[in-house]
Amino acid sequence: MNKILLMILQRFGLGLLTLFVVSVIIFIGVEFLPGDIAEALLGQGASPENVAALRKKLGLDVPAHTRYVNWWLNVIQGDFGTSLANGRDIAELIRVRLANTLFLAVVAASVSVPLAILFGILAALYRNSLYDRSVNIITLGAVSAPEFLVAYVLILYFSVTLGWFPSLSNVDADTSFFERLHRVTLPAVTLTGVILAYMMRMVRASIINLLASAYIEMAHLKGMPKLRVIIRHALPNAWAPIANIIAISLAYLVVGVVVVEVVFIYPGLGQLMVDSVSTRDIPVVQACSMIFAGTYILLNLTADIVSICTNPRLLHPK
Amino acid sequence: MKKSKIEQIIHQDTVLKQALNDPRITRRDFLAFAGAMGLSATMGSALWSGRALAAGPTRGGHMVSGLNGANTSDSLDSGLFIDTFMICVSRAFRDSLVDVAQDNSMEPALAESWEASPDAKVWRFNIRQGVEFHNGKSLTTDDVVASINMHRGEDTTSYAKGVFSGITDVRVDGNTVIVELADGNADCPALFGDYHFNIVPAKDGVADVLSPHGTGPYLLKEYDPGVKTTLDRNPNAWHGDGVAHADSHEVIAILDDTARQSALISGSVDVINRPALKGIARLKKVKGINIVDVPSNLAFTHPMRMDVAPFDNMDFRTALKLSTPRQEFIDKVLFGYGAIGNDQPLGPQFTSYNPDLKVDYDLDKAKHHLKKAGLEGVKIDLSASDTSYGGAMDAAQIFQSHWGKVGVNVNIIKEPQDGYWNNVWNVKPFCTCYWGARPVEDMILSIAYLSDSPWNDTVIKNAKVDELVVSARGELDKKKRIAMYQEVQQIISAEGGTIVPAFGTDVAATQDTIGVADQIGGGWEMDGGHYLKRWWKA
Amino acid sequence: MNNRLLEIRNLEIDGESDEVWHEIIKDLDLDLDRGEVLGLIGESGAGKSTLGLAAMNFVRPGCRIRGGTIRFDGQELTAQSETTLRKLRGVRIAYVAQSAAASFNPAHQLIDQFSEIPVVHNVKNRQDAEADAKGLYRRVLLPDPDAIGYRYPHQVSGGQLQRAMTAMALSCRPDLIIFDEPTTALDVTTQIEVLTTIRDIVREFNTAAIYISHDLAVVAQMADRIMVLRYGELVEEATTREMMSDPKMDYTKSLWAVRSFKKETETAATEINPVVKVDNVTAGYAQEDILKNVTFEIHRGQTVAIVGESGSGKSTAARVITGLLPPRLGNIQFNGQVLPKSFKARNKDQLRHVQMIYQMADTALNPRQRIRNIIGRPLSFYLNLTGQKREERIRELLSLIELEPDLYIDRFPDELSGGQKQRVSIARALAAEPEFIICDEVTSALDQLVAEGILRLLDRLQREFNLAYMFITHDLATVRAIADNVVVMLQGEIVEQGPKTDVFSPPHHEYTELLLSSVPEMDPDWLNELITHREKHGVMASTSTS
């Protein structure tokens, strides 16, 4: 058990390190962006004095490394600072957006993950059957179409033509849960289409891999029913890869949904970050990327932990 | 007050003249004309037989709009406004001293009335009494002064700094705020109608630029930059029943054209701005949707730096101008929503606009001029990017093909979108650009067409223009000013370094339940940014 | 009552490789009475396992039963539905696989995997099943039978797993158990114990069994009757004693003859200084030492056999000599000069003179290179041979290893049989013109006939080129055949070394004794005698089972 704890802690440490490096990269990256927020904000009308004044006002005249250090010092105290663009408290700004992003991600995930595992298992069970092939083709089709297209088509049919769902998924603090659900349906469906195929195929693959192993043949020779063989003998050994797949997909759901946000006007983190990049709102970009990277790392960590904890060799050392 | 009435009459008088001798008579002109003849607006529009008629304003209802021109980095600091979303919102919950009325005349707002000294150097604005900010604080002259000063001085970050640079002193005299200008400016009131200029409460003498409290007819209920804003009626607004028809507003930022359009069609929103012109023909056909279009002063300019060869050669410039396909530009880049331009920046909405000034499409003449310049087969670079204006890349190609016909080989340079205004515009010898509408001629001319203008993107140094602009600024006699401005237009069009194939048209689309006055402001899109309080939901 | 349990007639099974079907079992008959033990003998590819599985009407993926009938206890299996077959499997016919380690599900405790059979088949409820399991664990002599069931497969040694699997097979007291090479993966000393267990258990429960093995000596101990298979056809069938005493068919005879090969002369150390000297080497991974100050010499033209069971460190010795595993202490001397510890630091010549032949010929040859390049590379790399010279040398080497050059030079490894591959890797080693070759279990993956061919070849080459061999093996028969000197290793230490004759003739070191006595002999009574003898002298089971 100790060994496991050690491994997990080790992974965790690595995660933190990664997070730190990411912050540096992002900061440098934003530093290198042509022009800065002052110019970006003032646009065509910018006159040198304006820019200079705004820079001073935003404290951009301080050297970069100092700003970076200060930024960390504040973050450690849980203060992400305020947006350069409109002086709003970033923690607050992001809290709302993050909540939205997570909500959408959770909805999409809670649909796609179970489906993916189910379809995956069935496909593995009846592989090369008509079912397997057709599911394969359908899901492939789903991943093959660009997100925004799927989104537009969904809007065309379910929103414009049928009017079942709103084409705008704008939600805010006082939107009721079911209202939210109703509004994020289309985006959620879009996202599901994107990740379902991927997950399902991986699940199928990893299970089929296992089915080739000797103990599965043994299970058959012990006269175990097909389903039991899958559920009881294959699945327990497939958790590690499956967890990994799910982690990656979830990460995607959190960080990769900018396009969907844009199309459905969903106030999530992605849109915020893209805007902030274009307006050089460094603290916001920093905060967002921290959160994104954090999510990614956390999910992978969880996947690792799952694979550690489902590995009998580690769980029950000699 | 008296003055503005006079202005109005003169204005309509001009329009009347135009209406009579202009073959391209526009609906607005006609209505103005009709108005001048004493016909009621509604009858006028009946005669015009335009789109389905909206009944008179009805009060109440909840209006949902989806607007482009928003960004999560938007701020309540009116000095930093650059686009429609914030302008409209701000116009709904804040007031200016002066408003640009739907007929483009100057209309009193928080300033009940104003007078100018004969030399138009000193202006007295009488501040409306008994007005309260939404937080209950009552409006004082200090607030006004602070609100003016936030755009002045070295360390101001206001984008309107240039606009207010002419002000030398602002002081209070009882209920009157006195503004002194370096030199006379008859358009001074217009400065205070500029969308950057909002009256915000002062905190110990300094404007509280981020304050959510204004004096406007609506209360800022919820404000999420780049996402949405909700407004409720201000129970104790000083404005009469003339404005703020809807009880409440929800303004959603929808940057994606397709999303904005489908939001309208699917009925999620009542109003959108900038419907994608590509699909507008089809949008028109959709039942229950109205298109609201207003010719604007937005100018699509293509500045050539006249100190760089070959653009320093007037014949060469003329050759380009003569071979510029203006109608095709309007058809393909603006999808028909625009007015033919004449290579000078003052748009058809200006009282001084001279519709007779035209630049025709004549390849032979163009060839002749090019020959004269001895520049046949010359190779030039045109820096373009869709950031300068939507469709700029397409436009560049259209120009390329036509200028090619007269023997000018154009090499289109795709400029990166980012930093376009810093690294390309006003730097590269020839690029695509636009100039947003300004309420008065002087605002454009003095910041871009004087020898010493800060943004003289064509590097024009023309003594005559300089002189005309300065004197027109101080000229209180409308007729004289118009004459002067028309001469300026004449000179720039003939000798200047910009190609203006067209002036823009502001387009919005609404559900037919949305009522819109027959004549709406052109100073900025969405009824000069006033639509939230001027349009109504039937 | 009818005593006939299993009756297979004209069985035909096809196997598929690259979308081509070829016969694995050709028109084969098989009869088995209740309580009878039938031995299936044959080399790999003879179709033993396929036939064994067919007894439960089960075919591996990529195979199909084309014809024939399988009657089990009067019931025609080929006609049955999956469900009825399922009800049969595990209950009336059980299977014991070759590798217990791979055939136990790593995710579940042994006892779970035991109990699920009776539980799923509604023979017993969980409690009874577990109780029964413990009982059987005791019967198969598993240590701590009440607790061991709650361990996970990886926590149990190979020998014990094999017993556990035998116990599992018995969970529903089947009429027939199929043992598919149950001891092949085990060390000799362990093998004895498992064999004993299996035999006793089968007798005790009077279960019929099909015992599949390539090792005749082993089968001899277990079976009442033996069928010899080759290429999916029956070669010969007879009762065990008959088969042992006078085999009829040549092929069968040849099987017997395998162990006849013996190196003529025993080369004693010719010169004083050896080709290779492993000098007091201690080496290992991380903290634990696999080798503990080991010292031995190998002289020119001599074969030194390193003998030991898995985990004895014999392969590690090879890795140390080749420089893959730098020793912690001590060093390797080559012709008197100390070799750099890591192969990275050794020069071309030093590398050239130490060559290696691997156990698994399939993984020893790059499947994407033609034989020409495989053998040719050392030539161009070490000896800078090119063009015609190179080509000629390659052909020379091919004929040296008795492969027709024109026929094989352009082939890919997967177009060769196991033995041929092994020959090619020998040729590759020879190509470098080394003085010293390490042979790591080179024959253990091969069938006996093939193995013998390889041994003969190696022997011939040794004489021709006066090579020094280090022969790593666990198979004492092989040692007897080719070794001059023997080094016996146990858990990283040398327990005994010296000329073969000395080592293999008493008095023995006790472990050597154990090893020697554990090698099955071609005598049906060998096992019994051994057991009784051991009980008398109280020779304890080797410790190497865990």
Next chain:
Amino acid sequence: MTSEQATGFDPQVGRPRRSRLQSALREILKAPIAAKFGILVILVYGFVAIFAPVITPYGETEIVGPEFDVWGEQFILGTDGLGRDMLTRLLFGARNTVGIAFITTCLAFVIGGLTGLLAAIYGGWLDQVSSRIVDVLMAIPQLIFALMLLTIFGTSIPTLIIVIATLDATRIFRVTRAVSLNVVVLDYFEAARLRGERIFWLCIREILPNITAPLLAEFGLRFCFVFLMIAALSFLGLGIQPPTADWGSMVRENAVLITYGDITPILPAIAIAILTLGVNFLVDWFLHKSSGLKDGH
């Protein structure tokens, strides 16, 4: 004949010797219909991409007719908003979009594959460092990172290619490393090392030939991802810039028309979908081949 050849029974020994090409062709002929479809699609696209200028009726950016002309004889698929022939744009799209995606993927493979191989062979600190770097890069949302880099370096096609390739290389690094590790532990690789072979030989002759199948499969997948990535970037306005005909931006340019049930703007997207589908089918087949797993019946 020695005992060896006598016992040399092996279904494969009898198999005739074939050149790589022959065996490849043989494989393709035996391929399942889906894979054949994939191959066909790729061939067609490849052909179109290469010969676009020859087979298109008009020039890529040539304005040949009225805007939004309907389908007809002159303009088979009508024209776009500028009056450029839709069919022409579509075909050129194949050239640009596919071409760019292809180059990008290749570059990504050069970068990621090489580092992956080296990491697998050398192991130790090199492996550690490179893996950590990859972890970091992967922790940054790809799209956002791309957006940022593209805004830094400007959205020219070369930068687009380099940026996406670098980001994509991370995934490829992992795969290559993983599959290489399987080879590195094999005896023939050990033998080659003991022979004293240089790193180049080890990569090119010992490992690469044995990991081509999984790598090809990965190539297919990455290609699709890159493809969709570019489409997404174009959608966000940072991909391939007009007037270059690119399917992603073409969809975006005319997306507004989708709302009216006009399918013309969807055509490029369908083109994208078909190619991705085809490639994926082929990939499936490769994966099946490489994971020599025989499916049961």
